[in-house]
Amino acid sequence: MQAGILRRSMRLVCLLVSVPCFASVSVPDDTGQAITLASPARRIVSLAPHTTEMLFAAGAGPYIVGVTEFSDHPPPARAIPSVGSGVSLDLERILQMKPDLIVGWNNGYAGVQLDKLQSLGIPVFRSEPYDFATIASSLERLARLSATEPAGRAAAAAFRERLGQLRETYRQRRRLGVFYQIWRTPLMTLGGSHLVSAALRTCGADNVFSDLKQLAPTVTIEAVLKANPDVIVASSGEEDDVLAVWKRFPRMKAVANDNLLVIDSELLNRAGPRILDGVEMLCRKLDAIRMQSGARR
Structure with a gap:
């Protein structure tokens, strides 16, 4: 407390004598x-x-x-x-x-x-x-x-408040397994320590490769097939149809239900304050998938 008082006093002195x-x-x-x-x-x-x-x-x-x-x-x-x-x-x-x-x-x-x-x-x-x-x-x-x-x-306060609201909104949603594709050739995803994994958790979903320690690991098509995600999400920025490769596997849950999404990579992959715009967008898209799957039942 004394240090804080001293700093304020020094600022006041500087203002009075008009010096930086x-x-x-x-x-x-x-x-x-x-x-x-x-x-x-x-x-x-x-x-x-x-x-x-x-x-x-x-x-x-x-x-x-x-x-x-x-x-x-x-x-x-x-x-x-x-x-x-x-x-x-x-x-x-x-x-x-x-x-x-x-x-x-x-x-x-x-x-x-x-x-x-x-x-x-x-x-x-x-x-x-x-x-x-x-x-x-x-x-x-x-x-x-x-x-x-x-x-x-x-x-910072606005960021924390908005994050809290998103967590509260989606915390009880039905869990979805998601494969997040950041690159097609080679096939790359994001590991459990990346912010995108935290974004998925905020939306009531789970990264199917969250156990991988690397930030941006390379995976095989066979590994994705084995994981059999409910949803496949791709980052924008590659070819027009970045998810075309998965349409060859109609028995995958994500493909069978047409749960193939493309997300703005600038919003979700950049670790800045705008990431919450990307998180909110992702949450809404995943919620739409939940609603559609409920209607199909």
Whole structure:
């Protein structure tokens, strides 16, 4: 309590004498590493589409000076200069931007690139949201780093409230087994630690490959046939008929009942605040399937 009173007193003094006055701030990133800034971040480079969305939602959008490809939401993000793709960054351009904070996806090769940038002395916030709670807390932590706490707190509270409403709405629905296809060749799905598995649980459904530890494992057609899901969901972004391969197996429950869905991958696969739009869309589609199956009985 004394520390809080001291901080408020320092802010009041700074206002009275009309000089900038900032206390250093330190928050943990998603790996538990402390990120400490001497003053609020004012030149941020975002290295993943979902971190760009988080920063805007947290009120830090005006301070983003660089993004990666596909950082297309919200619309103002499209006007921010690109520093490359998620797997091929222009490190020289990033350094020219003189960032005081880098926020990026801590996964695979992207994590290796974050290591390089951190070795150059730039504070790096590693984003690794594998559950909804981490998305909400990320909004608050990023807001603290950019001194936009009111926006961050409001965004996090709205996220938590909406998530709670979705869970309450669908928690007693009849369980459905779902195969979630993110790529056709090779055939890929998402494991139990991915947010999509949490999205399915929120909707009263289960990922038939939730026991797989990899984030995006490759599976065989035979494995999917053995799992015999009630529903097959595909991410948009591949060929027009991404589910055509399954129509060769009319005895599968999902095919026999025409329970083949395509979901907007930008909404559901990105670990940002808009994921709840994708969750709500998924829940409604699965509920429609429950209603149809009930009518067929």
